[in-house]
Amino acid sequence: MANSPSSRKSSEATESKAPPTTMAVLAPAVGWLIPGAGHLIQKRWIRGLLLMTSIATMFVLGLLMQGHVYQPNGGDILDILGFVGDVGAGGLYILTQAMNWGQGAISHATADYGTKYLIVAGLLNFISVADAYHIAVGKKP
Amino acid sequence: MITLSHFTAALLFAVFASIVFGITQRSTSREQIRYGLYCFAMFVGGVFVAGWVMWFLHR
Numbered sequence: 001m002a003n004s005p006s007s008r009k010s011s012e013a014t015e016s017k018a019p020p021t022t023m024a025v026l027a028p029a030v031g032w033l034i035p036g037a038g039h040l041i042q043k044r045w046i047r048g049l050l051l052m053t054s055i056a057t058m059f060v061l062g063l064l065m066q067g068h069v070y071q072p073n074g075g076d077i078l079d080i081l082g083f084v085g086d087v088g089a090g091g092l093y094i095l096t097q098a099m100n101w102g103q104g105a106i107s108h109a110t111a112d113y114g115t116k117y118l119i120v121a122g123l124l125n126f127i128s129v130a131d132a133y134h135i136a137v138g139k140k141p
Numbered sequence: 142m143i144t145l146s147h148f149t150a151a152l153l154f155a156v157f158a159s160i161v162f163g164i165t166q167r168s169t170s171r172e173q174i175r176y177g178l179y180c181f182a183m184f185v186g187g188v189f190v191a192g193w194v195m196w197f198l199h200r
Contacts, residue, residue, distance in 0.1 A: 047164050054157040061153065064143045110143075113150045120154070124161040131165040141168055 038132025067114025088122030
């Protein structure tokens with residue numbers, strides 16, 4: 001039968017083995033490098049612009065609040081997790097490292113908020129990247 | 142450099158996080174707006190609840 005559970009399972013397996021399309025690779029990569037761009041290249045203009053604005057603004061506010069940007073490290077687990085969060089912002093993180101921004105000591109509460117803003121901006125971009133991938137593979141309209 | 146109050150920082154955080162959650166966690170525009178507003182309300186509500194809890198603990 002065409003719609004029996006076994007045939008459905010085999011069709012799902014075939015789908016998962018299908019080679020990824022160019023967009024399924026390109027959209028997450030571009031989306032990581034430039035927040036929201038993964039949606040923009042798939043012509044989701046409003047979603048892309050809103051994601052770009054939200055994530056970039058959050059990252060810039062974090063820097064303006066003198067938040068700390070974590071370096072690649074193999075030390076304390078919280079520092080490693082901080083780095084993983086920060087690196088999610090992609091191009092923004094690379095630019096920050098290149099310009100040597102965000103290296104101040106956390107000396108007041110607002111700077112600590114800034115650090116959290118930077119990490120969360122990166123984590124939100126990871127979610128945005130996953131969403132761009134789901135659109136590219138047709139799981140989401 | 143900017144210095145935000147605790148509440149402003151929490152409010153801005155709620156706005157940006159809610160926008161991203163709304164767009165990424167729902168499919169249609171209507172659902173995205175509803176879910177974004179729901180997340181924003183939960184964030185801001187959580188701030189007030191946490192504020193009152195800390196006030197009671199401090200007393």
